[in-house]
Amino acid sequence: MNYPDWILGFPGGILIALVAIVHVVVSHFAIGGGAFLVVTEKRAYGKNDAAALAYVRRHSKFFALLTLVFGAVTGVGIWFAIGLVTPEATSALIHSFVWAWAIEWVFFFVEITSAIIYATSWDKLDRKSHMLVGWIYFVAAWMSLAVINGIITFMLTPGKWLQTHNIWDGLFNPTYMPSLFARTALCVLLAGVFGLVTIGKKDGGARERLVRWSGMWMLAGSIMLPVFIYWYFLKLPKFSKTYISESLTNVSQALRGGIACAALIGAVTLVFALWKPRWMRAPVVVVLVVASLGLMGSGEYVREFSRKPWVVNGYMYANDIPLSAIPVLQKDGVAAKANFLLTTDTKSMEYGKNLFTLECGSCHSVNGYRSMRQRVKGWDAAFATQMVAHLPMTKGPMPEFAGNEADREALGKYLASLNPPVDYGTITDANRMAVGAQVFAVHCGNCHTVNGDFRPLRDAFTNSTPDQVEGLLPMLDTMSTNMPHFDAPADQAHALAVYVATEANRPLSNPPASNQPGPPPGVK
Amino acid sequence: MLLNVQVPSMDPMPLPGPVWLMTGLLLLVFTLHVLAMNAALGGGIWTLWNYVRGKKPEHPNSRRLAEELAKMLPIFLAYTITLGVAALLFVQVLYGRFLYSSSILIGGYWIMVIPLVMLAYYGYYYVSYTAVKGKSRTGLVAGLSVLCLLMIGFIFSNNMTLMLRPEVWLKMYRAHPNGFNLNLHDWELWPRYLHMMIGAVAVASALLAHLGMLKLKKDPEYGAWLVRRAAAVFAIMTGIQFLDGLWLLLAVPRDVAMVFLRDPVAGTVFGLALMAVITAVILIVLGSMADKPSPLVHVGVGMVVVTVFLMTGMRHLLRQAYLAPYLDPGAVVVKPQSSAIAIFFVLFAGGLATVAVMLWKLAKYRKMQSPAGAGDAAA
Numbered sequence: 001m002n003y004p005d006w007i008l009g010f011p012g013g014i015l016i017a018l019v020a021i022v023h024v025v026v027s028h029f030a031i032g033g034g035a036f037l038v039v040t041e042k043r044a045y046g047k048n049d050a051a052a053l054a055y056v057r058r059h060s061k062f063f064a065l066l067t068l069v070f071g072a073v074t075g076v077g078i079w080f081a082i083g084l085v086t087p088e089a090t091s092a093l094i095h096s097f098v099w100a101w102a103i104e105w106v107f108f109f110v111e112i113t114s115a116i117i118y119a120t121s122w123d124k125l126d127r128k129s130h131m132l133v134g135w136i137y138f139v140a141a142w143m144s145l146a147v148i149n150g151i152i153t154f155m156l157t158p159g160k161w162l163q164t165h166n167i168w169d170g171l172f173n174p175t176y177m178p179s180l181f182a183r184t185a186l187c188v189l190l191a192g193v194f195g196l197v198t199i200g201k202k203d204g205g206a207r208e209r210l211v212r213w214s215g216m217w218m219l220a221g222s223i224m225l226p227v228f229i230y231w232y233f234l235k236l237p238k239f240s241k242t243y244i245s246e247s248l249t250n251v252s253q254a255l256r257g258g259i260a261c262a263a264l265i266g267a268v269t270l271v272f273a274l275w276k277p278r279w280m281r282a283p284v285v286v287v288l289v290v291a292s293l294g295l296m297g298s299g300e301y302v303r304e305f306s307r308k309p310w311v312v313n314g315y316m317y318a319n320d321i322p323l324s325a326i327p328v329l330q331k332d333g334v335a336a337k338a339n340f341l342l343t344t345d346t347k348s349m350e351y352g353k354n355l356f357t358l359e360c361g362s363c364h365s366v367n368g369y370r371s372m373r374q375r376v377k378g379w380d381a382a383f384a385t386q387m388v389a390h391l392p393m394t395k396g397p398m399p400e401f402a403g404n405e406a407d408r409e410a411l412g413k414y415l416a417s418l419n420p421p422v423d424y425g426t427i428t429d430a431n432r433m434a435v436g437a438q439v440f441a442v443h444c445g446n447c448h449t450v451n452g453d454f455r456p457l458r459d460a461f462t463n464s465t466p467d468q469v470e471g472l473l474p475m476l477d478t479m480s481t482n483m484p485h486f487d488a489p490a491d492q493a494h495a496l497a498v499y500v501a502t503e504a505n506r507p508l509s510n511p512p513a514s515n516q517p518g519p520p521p522g523v524k
Numbered sequence: 525m526l527l528n529v530q531v532p533s534m535d536p537m538p539l540p541g542p543v544w545l546m547t548g549l550l551l552l553v554f555t556l557h558v559l560a561m562n563a564a565l566g567g568g569i570w571t572l573w574n575y576v577r578g579k580k581p582e583h584p585n586s587r588r589l590a591e592e593l594a595k596m597l598p599i600f601l602a603y604t605i606t607l608g609v610a611a612l613l614f615v616q617v618l619y620g621r622f623l624y625s626s627s628i629l630i631g632g633y634w635i636m637v638i639p640l641v642m643l644a645y646y647g648y649y650y651v652s653y654t655a656v657k658g659k660s661r662t663g664l665v666a667g668l669s670v671l672c673l674l675m676i677g678f679i680f681s682n683n684m685t686l687m688l689r690p691e692v693w694l695k696m697y698r699a700h701p702n703g704f705n706l707n708l709h710d711w712e713l714w715p716r717y718l719h720m721m722i723g724a725v726a727v728a729s730a731l732l733a734h735l736g737m738l739k740l741k742k743d744p745e746y747g748a749w750l751v752r753r754a755a756a757v758f759a760i761m762t763g764i765q766f767l768d769g770l771w772l773l774l775a776v777p778r779d780v781a782m783v784f785l786r787d788p789v790a791g792t793v794f795g796l797a798l799m800a801v802i803t804a805v806i807l808i809v810l811g812s813m814a815d816k817p818s819p820l821v822h823v824g825v826g827m828v829v830v831t832v833f834l835m836t837g838m839r840h841l842l843r844q845a846y847l848a849p850y851l852d853p854g855a856v857v858v859k860p861q862s863s864a865i866a867i868f869f870v871l872f873a874g875g876l877a878t879v880a881v882m883l884w885k886l887a888k889y890r891k892m893q894s895p896a897g898a899g900d901a902a903a
Contacts, residue, residue: 002532003624004693006631007701019638068602069645076609077638083616084631084703087532087624090616095537098546098617099864105610106868106875112606113879116599121886129885136878165537167861324536339530340697 001321001329001402003087004340005358010365012085013318017304019081021297023074025190028183028296030067030111031141032191036217037063037118038134040195043213045127051206052213057122059198064119066194068112085362088320089311096161096170097151107144111137145183147171153179156307157237162314175235182228186296189221189265193292196273196285208277215273222266229299237313240306243397251305258298261291308363308397317399319362326402333404334358346406352414355407366418376415378422378442385412386477386484387446393482394446395454427491436499439492443484450503461504470497531690531850532621538859539617545865550614551840555833557607559727562832564600565677566728567593568648568670575655575663585749589732594655594666597648605641619687622847626687629696631703633679640679644672674721681717682707688846715772722768723835726761729754730828733808737821748817755812755821758828762805776842783845790841797834804828 006012037060044052082090094101114137121130150171154161161170195214203210233244243251268288272280309318316322321329329337334355335344341358343350356364356372364370376384388408391398401408422442424435440450448455461469473493477485486493539546571593578587615623627634647669654662686692686707696705707713736750773781784794807824811817844851 002621004628004697004701006628006703008631009702015635065646065649068598069642069649072602072605073638073642073645076605076612076641077635079609079612080627080635080638083624084628084635087620087628091535091620091624092537094613094616094620095535095540098540098613099861099868101613102549102610102868103864103871105606105613106871108609109606110875110878112602114882116602117882117886124886125889129889132885133882136882140875140878167540167864322536339532340694342698342701 001088001325001334001338001358003320005361006084007357007361011361011363011369012081013304013362014369016078016081016085017297017300019074019077021293021300023071023078024300025293025296026066026071027075027145028187029190029194030063030071031138031145031184032187032189032217032221033063033067033194034115034134034138034141035188036191036195038131038138040213041131041134049206051203052210055199055203055206055210058202059195060119060122062198063194064115068115072108072112086311086320088322089316092312092316092322093151093155096165097154097167100147100151100167100171104144104147107140107147110140111144114140142184142187145187146180149180149183150176155310155312156240156303157235158313158315175232178228178232178235182225182232185221185224185228187221189218189225190292192217192219192221192269192273193265193285193288196280196288199280211273211277211280215269215277218265218269218273222262222269225262236306239397243306243308244302248305248396251302254298254301254305258295258302261294261298264291265295309392309399317402319359319399319402321359321399321402326400329402329407330400330404334402334407346410348410349414349417352410352412352417355403355411356414359402359411372415373418377419378438379416379419380421381409381413381416382487383412383443383484384415385409388412388415390447390482390484424492424495427495432495432498433502435492436495436497436502439488439496440499443486443488443496444500450500451506451508457500458504461500464501464504466494466497466501469501470494473497529691529850530694532625534621534855538857540859540861541865542858542860543618543853543856546614546618547840550611550618551833551836553607553610553614555836557604557611558723558832558836559731559829560600560603560607562724562727563731564597564604564648565670565673565721566724566726567597567600567731568666568673569725570728570732571597571651571655572663572666572670575666579658585746588746589750591655594648594652596652597669598645598652601641601645601648605645619843619847622687622690622850623683625690625693626683626707628703629686629693629705630679630682630707633704633706634683635703637676637679640672640676644669644676647672677721677724678717681713681720685710685713685716688843690850711775712772715768715775718768719765719772722761722765723832726758726765727828727832729758729761730804730808730825733758733812733821734825737817737819740817744816751812751817751821755808759805759809762801765801780842780845783841784838787841787845790838790845793834793837793841797831797838800827800831800834804831 008015037056040052040056040059043049044056114133117125118130118133118137121133125133150173153175154170154173157174159169159173160166161173192214195217196211199207199210199214201207233241236244244255265288268284268291272284307313307318310316311318311320314323325337333346335341335346335351338358341351342354345351356366360372364372364375367373379387385408387394388401388411391401401411403411422438424438425431427435444457448457450457450461470493472479473486473496476483488496571590574583574586574593575590577583578585578590647665651662651666651669654665686696689707689710692707692709699705732754733751736747736752736754738747739750740747783790785791804824804827807820807827811820811822811824
């Protein structure tokens, strides 16, 4: 509300994710890889292994090119992206943690300097000093992770900070330690994966030895990672755990993807790196790098999603609206408070569209990612307006709507315009259950299931007849302030009542008539 | 006139440190960032020119200079970015509500800074690896890298001028809410951009004069050539800077520019900067004209660094004057995070010491190797 809203045409979170995921892969490699370089160097000296030394020299050049340029610049890219997409949250973070970032910057400065020196001073330093530079690099790099980890975990589990606003309470929050350990395990794993990239024909007979050495790092990381991730999950806030335990489709898909990537990495490590290192060829390495990206991407996705609907849990919503601003906006309306609106004509469709980009656009697009057109099927303006008032009750994690009645109406009108009303056709005995399921999906399914996990209606309606259910429908909003007013033609209301009563009384061992209502039929 | 201008309100969170401290750190790191940027961009232009010129056998010095400079370019850019991050940190905490707003307005271009830096950076690495071998594409890549940096400078100049102009934001936002705006209608944009870019070449030239002085001992002919050439370019560029500076001063709205006349501190900084740069030109030119370039050049280069610092101060005072109608120092709540600030300074000192140790180790090893006649080891 404070800042202009960058209208990208797709959720800004995607831009942040694109920059962040590639950054975290390279930045974790930048840490583990630092240790990998020095330990490999030390080992090569100890064993007088010229081939390993030649390899580690080559690897240090690749390391510098990837981490100093791509790693560092994408890190700055995250700064740019978050400032553009969530300026309010970025401002809150910078006001709380500027000194943490300043401390991190000191480590970054040492990191950059030591990396440049390490990669270019193989012939310009004695062995001991060269390794000292390597260790300095690793310590600085890991310390910068230790600081940043505090800020990242703060956003999900701010802990006591919400009361004290104390920097140390924010940094050393409930998920700080498990996350730091899990990320360190990832650093070790990625050091091994990227260690393979520079092993080639040039290494001749030493090739298999080097592959196995990288494999050891991958194995160590793979063993530690699940333990620390489990510890991390234990420390998650309750609401985040439900996203995982109740299996929201996208979270469970991301989780499954992550587990598959981790399993693939584990299997490839055992077979191609440790058992038969001569099988480790370029395509296998590519698979490993891609699987690492997948593992990191799905991990970061689950971590980010488990914070929804917040950007800073308990302080600021994902749409960059602070919790403290909600009451003011609900009283005075967006038009009176927002600095950069495309129009202030609250009656216009343009205003509703503007509210959509402002309040929903950071997570939803109209047609693409988390498409609203799909989600508002069958909604008319009145129903959409009511739904906007009850967003936190819906199945997905949603923030409160920040606006007054006029704003709700404007947004409701815009949402309803995305999809024309549904035509159920003539309702007969033959299609009544099917239509009822569709009416349920439109009017009730956003916040309820009948026999499912999410706010099931079964207990309320077991032993109810369709007439009894139908009798309750006009009173929904008086029964609970969290329920919208039910307003649909009588035949649709009847179909809904038949569907709910039948489903609620169906023995659970029987297959459902239509447990998962599909999209409404016949869109005009 | 400004009453109806919408500016984001201050962050409800208190400032985590005294304004003077964070402003001081901002000015310090920004000065260092500018020096590194000047070396990276100005150095890139010098490399490109001398690389092309050095292809002819009659210009061996140019060829040598291009090869030497090429190796340094990625390092200059590394520190430009590193120091830029620090400046970005403090400018966000002090001026975030202005900077975020203008960044979003030009968001489509602003985000392009990232891929452009990456291209320039990889380009510089390519040049550093291939300049000696003289690959056919080296010059082209160097040119593209320089072009990327010039584009980044233009995007930065747009943002830094636009953040001072809240009165145009709403209209601009409504014209292109997708972030494809530029601050082209602002008369200050062009002279300011030129000021930074010409300044980059001037300062890089001064630094090269310094490099030339360092080479005098081992190779008097090459060292003297470099000092003279760099001094000449420095003097010419600084002359152009004077004209551009005048244009810039005229382009700044009168009531804002008056700060240098009305405010004794601003007036003093302005006067000192002017004296510093004139002294720098005189010293570098005189020092380079002697039969054997004299240490006056070193002093002159030192004055250039002082000038950059004073100019950074002027830039800050101008920013304050621009934003005066929107700033209310009395409303700023400061709650210093003393323990974190103390830890930062201790670590900062520790960090500098660590870097010093590494550089000392390098210098010691070089010294040990040189009497044995090992010469410069290949990278």
